[in-house]
Amino acid sequence: MLLGxxxxxxxASSFPGHPICQENEKWVTFIKNSPKPPPERISFTFPVINSSLNIAxxxxxxxxxxxxxxxLVDGSNSDKLPVQMVTPQGKLTWFSDKGAASKLHA
Structure with missing residues (x-):
């Protein structure tokens, strides 16, 4: 699966603090009040995302x-970010440009 x-x-359309992040039965659902346009969306949920063997x-x-x-580093938030909820059955590989990775230390 390819995700951004x-x-x-x-x-996907799983935004921080949104109830869609807690959906654990449906594989696909809708959102009518997205904080980012468009306000109405259809999205995979974490059960289908995390059933993937490989995620890029x-x-x-x-x-x-x-x-x-x-x-990736701090992870100390009491509330998980949606990206931290991506836990596939197989491999998760991050692809980043220098800008997005600029605050990571080697």
């Missing part, structure tokens, strides 16, 4: 550097 991550840590997660842009650091 938004500047708030959302994947693409993140680009310096504007996402803080959220990449939060997701």
């Amino acid at each position: 991550m938004g500047p708030d840590g959302h994947v 997660l693409v993140v680009a842009g310096a504007g996402k550097a803080d959220i990449v650091q939060d997701a």
